[in-house]
Amino acid sequence: xxxxxxxxxxxxxxxxxxxxxxxxxxxxxxxxxxxxxxxxxxxxxxxxxxxxxxxxxxxxxxxxxxxxxxxxxxxxxxxxxxxxxxxxxxxxxxxxxxxxxxxxxxxxxxxxxxxxxxxxxxxxxxxxxxxxxxxxxxxxxxxxxxxxxxxxxxxxxxxxxxxxxxxxxxxxxxxxxxxxxxxxxxxxxxxxxxxxxxxxxxxxxxxxxxxxxxxxxxxxxxxxxxxxxxxxxxxxxxxxxxxxxxxxxxxxxxxxxxxxxxxxxxxxxxxxxxxxxxxxxxxxxxxxxxxxxxxxxxxxxxxxxxxxxxxxxxxxxxxxxxxxxxxxxxxxxxxxxxxxxxxxxxxxxxxxxxxxxxxxxxxxxxxxxxxxxxxxxxxxxxxxxxxxxxxxxxxxxxxxxxxxxxxxxxxxxxxxxxxxxxxxxxxxxxxxxxxxxxxxxxxx
Amino acid sequence: xxxxxxxxxxxxxxxxxxxxxxxxxxxxxxxxxxxxxxxxxxxxxxxxxxxxxxxxxxxxxxxxxxxxxxxxxxxxxxxxxxxxxxxxxxxxxxxxxxxxxxxxxxxxxxxxxxxxxxxxxxxxxxxxxxxxxxxxxxxxxxxxxxxxxxxxxxxxxxxxxxxxxxxxxxxxxxxxxxxxxxxxxxxxxxxxxxxxxxxxxxxxxxxxxxxxxxxxxxxxxxxxxxxxxxxxxxxxxxxxxxxxxxxxxxxxxxxxxxxxxxxxxxxxxxxxxxxxxxxxxxxxxxxxxxxxxxxxxxxxxxxxxxxxxxxxxxxxxxxxxxxxxxxxxxxxxxxxxxxxxxxxxxxxx
Numbered sequence: 001x002x003x004x005x006x007x008x009x010x011x012x013x014x015x016x017x018x019x020x021x022x023x024x025x026x027x028x029x030x031x032x033x034x035x036x037x038x039x040x041x042x043x044x045x046x047x048x049x050x051x052x053x054x055x056x057x058x059x060x061x062x063x064x065x066x067x068x069x070x071x072x073x074x075x076x077x078x079x080x081x082x083x084x085x086x087x088x089x090x091x092x093x094x095x096x097x098x099x100x101x102x103x104x105x106x107x108x109x110x111x112x113x114x115x116x117x118x119x120x121x122x123x124x125x126x127x128x129x130x131x132x133x134x135x136x137x138x139x140x141x142x143x144x145x146x147x148x149x150x151x152x153x154x155x156x157x158x159x160x161x162x163x164x165x166x167x168x169x170x171x172x173x174x175x176x177x178x179x180x181x182x183x184x185x186x187x188x189x190x191x192x193x194x195x196x197x198x199x200x201x202x203x204x205x206x207x208x209x210x211x212x213x214x215x216x217x218x219x220x221x222x223x224x225x226x227x228x229x230x231x232x233x234x235x236x237x238x239x240x241x242x243x244x245x246x247x248x249x250x251x252x253x254x255x256x257x258x259x260x261x262x263x264x265x266x267x268x269x270x271x272x273x274x275x276x277x278x279x280x281x282x283x284x285x286x287x288x289x290x291x292x293x294x295x296x297x298x299x300x301x302x303x304x305x306x307x308x309x310x311x312x313x314x315x316x317x318x319x320x321x322x323x324x325x326x327x328x329x330x331x332x333x334x335x336x337x338x339x340x341x342x343x344x345x346x347x348x349x350x351x352x353x354x355x356x357x358x359x360x361x362x363x364x365x366x367x368x369x370x371x372x373x374x375x376x377x378x379x380x381x382x383x384x385x386x387x388x389x390x391x392x393x394x395x396x397x398x399x400x401x402x403x404x405x406x407x408x409x410x411x412x413x414x415x416x417x418x419x420x421x422x423x424x425x426x427x428x429x430x431x432x433x434x435x436x437x438x439x440x441x442x443x444x
Numbered sequence: 445x446x447x448x449x450x451x452x453x454x455x456x457x458x459x460x461x462x463x464x465x466x467x468x469x470x471x472x473x474x475x476x477x478x479x480x481x482x483x484x485x486x487x488x489x490x491x492x493x494x495x496x497x498x499x500x501x502x503x504x505x506x507x508x509x510x511x512x513x514x515x516x517x518x519x520x521x522x523x524x525x526x527x528x529x530x531x532x533x534x535x536x537x538x539x540x541x542x543x544x545x546x547x548x549x550x551x552x553x554x555x556x557x558x559x560x561x562x563x564x565x566x567x568x569x570x571x572x573x574x575x576x577x578x579x580x581x582x583x584x585x586x587x588x589x590x591x592x593x594x595x596x597x598x599x600x601x602x603x604x605x606x607x608x609x610x611x612x613x614x615x616x617x618x619x620x621x622x623x624x625x626x627x628x629x630x631x632x633x634x635x636x637x638x639x640x641x642x643x644x645x646x647x648x649x650x651x652x653x654x655x656x657x658x659x660x661x662x663x664x665x666x667x668x669x670x671x672x673x674x675x676x677x678x679x680x681x682x683x684x685x686x687x688x689x690x691x692x693x694x695x696x697x698x699x700x701x702x703x704x705x706x707x708x709x710x711x712x713x714x715x716x717x718x719x720x721x722x723x724x725x726x727x728x729x730x731x732x733x734x735x736x737x738x739x740x741x742x743x744x745x746x747x748x749x750x751x752x753x754x755x756x757x758x759x760x761x762x763x764x765x766x767x768x769x770x771x772x773x774x775x776x777x778x779x780x781x782x783x784x785x786x787x788x789x790x791x792x793x
Binding site: 061063064067068070092093094166393396397399400401403404407408427428431432434435436437 | 492495496498499502503526548553556557558559560561562563564566567569570571574575
């Protein structure tokens with residue numbers, strides 16, 4: 001049976017990916033033997049009840065134990081404290097990389113510049129994938145001459161994260177190609193898994209929401225609130241909206257720059273309308289979402305990631321404002337209200353106006369979102385993931401073949417005149433393909 | 445015929461495979477053919493060196509030499525058996541064992557300790573599946589090797605037994621007061637297990653070890669174990685001995701102890717039988733079990749110090765039984781009709 005090594009942030013880490021793992025892991029552990037690997041200081045006891053957890057040191061992983069598994073699955077996102085160690089292992093041992101974010105520039109910048117104080121590696125990676133232009137942009141960025149959002153969009157460094165991988169899983173169909181960062185290995189685009197609540201529970205939430213006295217209507221912003229969550233635009237839109245007293249906004253989650261947000265709320269005179277709630281435990285999450293009327297789930301620039309928060313909003317039948325970008329742009333038109341990145345304030349205000357005019361239309365939008373969750377069945381996700389892993393594993397000899405081809409090319413170019421090396425390169429290439437054909441004997 | 449024997453070698457290491465290659469060359473010459481060894485030096489670490497050597501073998505052209513056709517290539521060892529030739533037969537001594545049955549062996553496993561070990565292992569598996577069937581025929585050293593090849597690579601083959609070098613020169617003498625353990629000193633031969641077993645023997649069994657160590661570390665481990673278990677007066681390390689000395693040591697022993705892990709073939713078993721000595725092996729010893737008849741020509745113990753000690757004690761106290769088993773072993777060897785003539789005929793047909 002295919003034993004799987006699973007490298008992911010784990011609870012109690014404040015990470016949507018840790019939450020994702022807890023959705024998927026119990027189902028995976030029923031189908032396959034799973035070994036969980038972590039470099040976190042703490043792991044919640046409930047995780048250890050599902051699968052055995054082993055600690056590793058990223059600089060010196062216990063390969064002997066890791067190699068008891070048939071394949072490793074690495075979960076990468078933009079939090080260097082949670083994903084730095086995972087990435088380090090993934091570079092040394094090819095496996096399946098699950099990209100929870102597609103633009104990983106922030107990850108690499110934070111990892112190399114802030115954590116490792118290694119400017120050379122950061123600039124080398126930019127040069128590796130984007131040439132001299134990338135290196136110069138990296139130098140300018142380090143000097144403060146280019147914005148982080150622009151860097152992430154122009155130089156996402158996704159290929160740096162997946163080079164040598166046996167396979168890549170994304171939750172965003174076609175987004176890698178759109179980024180121009182398609183890796184040289186199989187890619188599977190799987191619908192982000194989400195276990196929807198039982199229909200009876202959903203009906204209870206809807207009934208409670210309908211029965212609550214309105215206005216004011218409750219707006220909610222949720223999740224790990226990094227700078228691309230557009231909180232500034234949301235606050236500006238609310239402050240400039242004539243009927244703002246009809247709304248109350250609750251901001252729930254860890255803020256990347258809480259002090260600045262508090263200052264902005266005070267400056268805009270929104271202190272009575274906007275509350276910062278911080279990271280919420282599960283029971284409070286339910287209480288907030290089941291009583292909210294509209295969720296605001298903006299991303300710009302998008303790091304390409306699928307949004308667990310979005311699926312949670314739909315689970316509660318919450319209509320949602322999303323940016324028309326990345327994964328969000330592929331969401332059903334009738335289940336979301338889109339905000340154009342270049343017209344954020346204008347569009348937010350327009351949707352708030354429409355909401356006040358016809359709250360029922362927005363409730364129907366939330367209902368359709370809830371229905372769309374059937375595509376996100378975690379059972380289907382786990383089946384697709386394990387099938388993909390098995391397929392990718394069969395292709396693993398190609399990793400050896402490519403590495404060998406690279407070594408041969410480098411070696412020959414060091415001592416042989418280019419005119420003379422053509423024959424030898426051709427012979428070596430032919431034999432490498434003979435030894436490790438793309439379609440191995442006996443495999444469909 | 446002009447015949448090249450393609451094998452690989454680890455410089456300064458000599459064991460059964462090297463003896464077999466020399467013996468095959470001599471047998472081919474004795475049958476009237478021109479035969480040479482083409483031994484490719486092989487360094488198996490770090491793991492990325494392995495595909496380098498595989499490619500190097502594939503780039504060799506052994507179809508002719510100085511304008512004269514080479515009629516046949518006989519491939520013996522990984523990765524040399526990957527060398528292409530239109531008239532290649534493989535007589536497989538073994539595949540790259542740490543990519544297969546020794547992958548997770550606690551002492552012998554090496555690839556498993558590397559980050560890229562799994563992908564290199566898969567690369568070796570695929571190369572074997574793709575390229576071994578290029579040969580016109582695939583023979584193996586033993587049923588054990590054929591079984592592994594079928595299980596791991598899905599490739600059928602025919603076992604082809606061969607006699608030890610100088611088979612006609614082995615002889616028997618009255619049993620002395622030692623068990624003989626001739627073999628390269630390395631983890632898979634399990635000298636360490638025999639040492640641990642000695643500590644469990646009720647009798648004051650003595651063992652004489654002959655053979656060089658693959659590395660100084662391997663010898664040091666054995667020396668340390670002997671010292672820690674206070675067995676200095678019951679263990680003797682003879683190092684590398686001459687062929688004459690070896691035959692003499694066989695002849696004067698009470699029995700031969702040979703408990704390796706999943707041995708491919710095991711000349712030592714056959715040499716003991718030729719010397720009319722019983723053989724003690726383990727139930728996971730592989731090749732030797734194709735020849736030992738438990739309790740008739742030797743004893744098969746479990747691979748634990750306690751069980752092995754029991755077998756060693758049994759022969760130590762019952763010398764008459766040991767002698768009878770040795771005679772039965774010699775008779776069994778004659779019955780097996782193992783000959784180079786048969787090997788040469790098969791490999792050239």
